[in-house]
Amino acid sequence: MSDTPAPPIVEPAFDAVSAPGDLSQVPDFSHEEEIDAYRRMLLIRRFEEKAGQLYGMGDIGGYCHLYIGQEAVVVGLRMAARDGDQTITAYRDHGHMLSCGACPREVMAELAGRSGGVSKGKGGSMHMFSAAGRFFGGHGIVGASVPLGAGLAFANRYRGDGGVCWCFLGDGAASQGQVFETFALARSLSLPMVFVIENNSAEAAMEPGDAPVRPTDLAGRGAPFGIPGERVDGMDVGAVRAAGRRAALVARSGAGPVVLEMLTCRYRGHSMADPARYASRGNGPDRRTRSDPIEQVAARILASAAASGDELKAIDREVRAVVADAAESARQSPEPDARELTTDVVA
Amino acid sequence: MTEAEPITMPTPILMPALSPDQQEGKLARWLVRAGDRVRAGDVIAEIEADRSTMEIEATDDGTLVEILVPAGTLNVRASTPIALLNGVAVRVDGTGPETAGADADPVETGAAVPLAVGDEPASDGAFDHITLREALRDAMAEEMRRDAGVFLIGEQVGEGGGAHKAGQGLIEEFGAGRVLDTPIATQGFAGLAIGAAMAGLRPVVEFMSWSFASQAVDQIVNSAAKTRYRSGGEMSVPVVFRGPDGASSRAAAQHSQCFAAWYAHVPGLKVVAPSTPADAKGLLKAAIRDPDPVLVLESEALYAATGPVPRGEDVLVEIGRARIARPGRDVTIVGYGRAVTTALAAAELLAAEGIDAEVIDLRTLRPLDMATVVYSVERTNRIVTVEEAWPVCSIGSEVCARVAIEAFDHLDAPPAKVAGADVPMPYAANLERLALPDAAAVTAAVKAVLDV
Numbered sequence: 001m002s003d004t005p006a007p008p009i010v011e012p013a014f015d016a017v018s019a020p021g022d023l024s025q026v027p028d029f030s031h032e033e034e035i036d037a038y039r040r041m042l043l044i045r046r047f048e049e050k051a052g053q054l055y056g057m058g059d060i061g062g063y064c065h066l067y068i069g070q071e072a073v074v075v076g077l078r079m080a081a082r083d084g085d086q087t088i089t090a091y092r093d094h095g096h097m098l099s100c101g102a103c104p105r106e107v108m109a110e111l112a113g114r115s116g117g118v119s120k121g122k123g124g125s126m127h128m129f130s131a132a133g134r135f136f137g138g139h140g141i142v143g144a145s146v147p148l149g150a151g152l153a154f155a156n157r158y159r160g161d162g163g164v165c166w167c168f169l170g171d172g173a174a175s176q177g178q179v180f181e182t183f184a185l186a187r188s189l190s191l192p193m194v195f196v197i198e199n200n201s202a203e204a205a206m207e208p209g210d211a212p213v214r215p216t217d218l219a220g221r222g223a224p225f226g227i228p229g230e231r232v233d234g235m236d237v238g239a240v241r242a243a244g245r246r247a248a249l250v251a252r253s254g255a256g257p258v259v260l261e262m263l264t265c266r267y268r269g270h271s272m273a274d275p276a277r278y279a280s281r282g283n284g285p286d287r288r289t290r291s292d293p294i295e296q297v298a299a300r301i302l303a304s305a306a307a308s309g310d311e312l313k314a315i316d317r318e319v320r321a322v323v324a325d326a327a328e329s330a331r332q333s334p335e336p337d338a339r340e341l342t343t344d345v346v347a
Numbered sequence: 348m349t350e351a352e353p354i355t356m357p358t359p360i361l362m363p364a365l366s367p368d369q370q371e372g373k374l375a376r377w378l379v380r381a382g383d384r385v386r387a388g389d390v391i392a393e394i395e396a397d398r399s400t401m402e403i404e405a406t407d408d409g410t411l412v413e414i415l416v417p418a419g420t421l422n423v424r425a426s427t428p429i430a431l432l433n434g435v436a437v438r439v440d441g442t443g444p445e446t447a448g449a450d451a452d453p454v455e456t457g458a459a460v461p462l463a464v465g466d467e468p469a470s471d472g473a474f475d476h477i478t479l480r481e482a483l484r485d486a487m488a489e490e491m492r493r494d495a496g497v498f499l500i501g502e503q504v505g506e507g508g509g510a511h512k513a514g515q516g517l518i519e520e521f522g523a524g525r526v527l528d529t530p531i532a533t534q535g536f537a538g539l540a541i542g543a544a545m546a547g548l549r550p551v552v553e554f555m556s557w558s559f560a561s562q563a564v565d566q567i568v569n570s571a572a573k574t575r576y577r578s579g580g581e582m583s584v585p586v587v588f589r590g591p592d593g594a595s596s597r598a599a600a601q602h603s604q605c606f607a608a609w610y611a612h613v614p615g616l617k618v619v620a621p622s623t624p625a626d627a628k629g630l631l632k633a634a635i636r637d638p639d640p641v642l643v644l645e646s647e648a649l650y651a652a653t654g655p656v657p658r659g660e661d662v663l664v665e666i667g668r669a670r671i672a673r674p675g676r677d678v679t680i681v682g683y684g685r686a687v688t689t690a691l692a693a694a695e696l697l698a699a700e701g702i703d704a705e706v707i708d709l710r711t712l713r714p715l716d717m718a719t720v721v722y723s724v725e726r727t728n729r730i731v732t733v734e735e736a737w738p739v740c741s742i743g744s745e746v747c748a749r750v751a752i753e754a755f756d757h758l759d760a761p762p763a764k765v766a767g768a769d770v771p772m773p774y775a776a777n778l779e780r781l782a783l784p785d786a787a788a789v790t791a792a793v794k795a796v797l798d799v
C-alpha cells in the first residue's frame with residue numbers, strides 16, 4: 001500500500017447494477033463520430049475475416065481467437081478513453097491491438113509468425129504488445145492479466161498522471177481467484193481502472209439455465225468489494241462509449257475502480273484451432289437476435305443521412321484495401337532469422 | 348475402497364516390419380517357450396519373408412509369459428503383438444535392475460512393489476488397439492467402476508469429454524455427480540480436489556494444459572505434496588492431476604512448455620510421463636490407486652498415437668519403473684514422453700549406420716528408476732538424455748548427474764544432454780522447429796559420445 005491515503009469511496013452517479021432493460025441508450029454520437037466508429041469496427045471485422053482465411057490457408061497456426069461480433073466493445077471504449085490510458089486483455093487481442101493504433105501490417109505479420117510482426121513473429125496471436133499504443137498484451141493464461149491491469153493503474157495513481165487502465169477480461173475469466181484478489185486490491189488502493197468484462201457467454205460447457213456456474217450478474221461481481229458496476233449493451237457502440245465515459249469519470253476522479261459488464265456476442269468459434277469448444281450455447285436469445293454492431297451503426301448513419309450508402313461502401317473498400325495490404329505484406333515478410341531464437345530472453 | 352495389489356503390466360513384443368514396403372511375414376520359429384526367462388537382446392524368434400529372414404529380440408528383461416502367435420503362422424502383420432513379456436519388475440536371478448535399485452536407493456524405490464518370479468499378470472492376454480486418449484479414458488472408467496470414491500473434475504470434462512477428449516463418454520456412464528465441470532477457477536478446483544482427497548475420496552483433476560496448472564502450483568506443492576509429511580503420516584492426499592504437458596504445436600510461449608522438472612523437484616509428489624497407450628493406461632490406473640499425489644504429464648502430440656493395450660482391470664504399470672523401449676549395446680539413450688519417440692527414431696537412424704542404441708523410457712520421473720538406467724550404462728558405457736524441456740535443472744540434468752555419481756567407473760565418455768532450446772517457446776514455425784530436439788540432434792549427440 002502506498003503512503004497516500006486512499007480517497008473515500010464516492011458513490012457513482014449511476015446505478016451500481018443497471019437493469020438490462022435500459023440497454024438501448026440513445027447514442028450521443030456526432031455524425032463524424034458515428035462514421036469514425038463504423039470505420040474502426042469495420043477494420044477489425046475485415047481484419048479478422050482475413051485472419052480466418054489465412055488460418056485456413058495455413059499461413060497462421062496454433063491458437064487464433066477472432067473478435068468478430070465484439071467489435072463495438074473495444075471501439076466504443078477506446079472512443080471513451082484518453083491518450084495515455086492503458087489497455088490490457090487476454091488472448092482475444094487483435095481488435096484491441098488495432099484499436100490502440102497498432103499497424104495492421106505488423107499485427108497480421110505477427111499472426112503469420114513473420115519477422116515483420118509486432119513481436120518479431122515470436123509471440124503470435126496471443127502475445128502482442130504496443131508500447132506506443134499503451135497496449136500491454138496479449139496474455140494466454142486466463143485471469144493472469146487482471147492483476148497486471150491493477151499494476152498499470154497503480155502506476156497511474158503513483159505518478160498522478162490522471163491515466164486510467166482499461167482492463168479487459170472474459171466472462172469465463174471472471175471466476176478466477178486472481179480477479180477477486182484484484183478487486184480487493186483495486187478497491188483498497190482506489191485504483192484508476194475499469195474492469196471490462198466482455199460477456200460473450202462462452203464459458204465452457206455452461207447451459208443457459210446453469211445459474212450457479214454460468215455467470216449471470218457479472219456487473220455485480222465487484223459489489224461485495226464496494227466496486228460499482230454497470231451492465232451495458234455491448235453490441236451498441238454508442239451505449240458502450242457512453243458507459244465508458246461514465247466509468248472513466250469515476251475512475252479518473254480518484255473514486256476508484258468500476259466494473260462494466262459488456263453483453264456481447266462472439267460470432268465465430270472459440271478459436272480457429274478449436275472452433276467447437278465453448279460453443280456459444282449460452283448466448284441468450286435477446287442478444288442472438290440483436291443486430292450486428294456494424295449494421296446498427298450503418299443503419300443509423302443512413303437514417304440520419306450522415307453519409308450515403310455509396311460513402312459507406314467507399315469506406316469498406318478502403319478498409320478492405322488496408323487489410324489486403326496487411327495480408328500481402330505479412331506473406332512477403334520473411335520468417336525470423338534463426339538467431340532470433342535466443343534473443344530477447346533477458347536484456 | 349478396495350486396494351488391490353498392483354500387478355506389473357506385461358509388455359507386448361510386436362511383430363516387426365521386415366522392410367518399409369513389407370508389412371507381413373511368417374513367424375517361422377520360436378526359440379523360447381512360455382515361462383522362459385529372457386534378457387533384453389536375446390533372440391527369441393525368427394521370422395521369414397520373401398527375401399529375408401529376421402531375428403526378433405526380447406525388448407526387455409523378464410519372463411516370457413505367453414506366446415500369442417504360434418510358430419508357422421503366415422502373414423503376420425507388423426505391429427501385431429506376438430508374445431507377452433513380464434517387464435523389468437521381475438527379478439531375474441538377482442541381477443535385474445530391481446535388486447540393484449533396492450540396494451542403491453531405498454528411498455526412491457520404496458514405492459516399488461516387488462513381484463515374485465512367475466506371478467501371472469491379470470491380463471487375459473487380449474489387447475485393445477487403441478489411442479493414448481482412449482487408454483486414458485479406459486483407465487478412468489475402469490477405476491471409477493471399481494471404486495466409488497473416484498471422480499473426475501476439471502474444465503469441460505463433462506459433455507466436452509475433456510480438452511483432448513480423454514474423458515469421452517464418462518459423463519454418460521457416471522453422471523454429472525462424478526464427472527464435474529468447473530468454472531475457470533484453477534487454483535480453486537485444484538484445492539477442492541486436494542481437500543476431497545484428504546477426506547478420503549480419489550479425485551482425478553484434469554487440467555486443460557499443465558500450462559494452466561501453474562495457476563495452482565501452490566496447491567500442488569504446498570497443500571498436496573507436503574500433507575503426509577507435515578501431518579506425520581496422519582493424513583494423505585490420494586489425488587491425481589493430469590493433462591497435456593510439453594510442446595504443443597504453434598501454441599507459443601504461454602501454452603507450450605514442459606513442467607516435468609518443476610514437479611519432479613518436489614518431495615511428496617510422484618510424477619509420471621507415459622509415451623505409449625499401454626503405459627498411459629497402466630500408469631494412470633496405478634496413479635489413481637496410489638495413496639499419494641500423482642501427476643500425469645501427457646504429451647499432447649501423442650494423444651492420437653495408437654498401440655496395443657493389454658486388457659484386465661488390474662493390469663497396472665508400476666510407478667517408479669523405467670522400461671527398455673529398445674535394447675541395444677553401444678549407447679544408452681534416455682527419454683520420457685514424446686522424446687522417447689524422438690529417441691527411437693534416432694535409434695533407427697543410428698542402426699542404419701551400425702550403431703546399436705538402447706532406448707530407455709523413464710515413464711516415471713519421480714521417483715526416478717536410476718537402477719534401470721545404471722544397469723544399461725553398465726553395458727553400454729555411454730549415455731545421452733533427450734527431452735523437450737528447458738536444459739537448466741532438467742530431468743536430463745538429473746539423470747546425467749546421477750549416472751556420473753553412481754556409475755562413473757562405467758562411463759567411457761561424459762554424459763550428453765539433448766534438450767529444448769533455453770528460451771520461451773517461439774511462435775514462428777521455423778524458430779519453433781529450432782527450439783525442439785529432433786532425431787538428428789540425438790544422433791549427433793550419440794556420435795559425439797561414441798567419438799565417431
Ligand SMILES: Cc1ncc(C[n+]2csc(CCOP(=O)(O)OP(=O)(O)O)c2C)c(N)n1
Binds near residue numbers: 204531
Ligand atoms: C488458466 C487457464 N485455464 C484455461 C485456459 C484455456 N482457455 C482458453 S480460453 C478459455 C475460455 C475463456 O473464456 P472467457 O474468459 O469468457 O474469454 P473468451 O474466450 O470468451 O474471450 C479457456 C478455458 C487458459 N488459457 N488459461
Ligand SMILES: [Mg+2]
Binds near residue numbers: 198199200203
Ligand atoms: Mg467469454
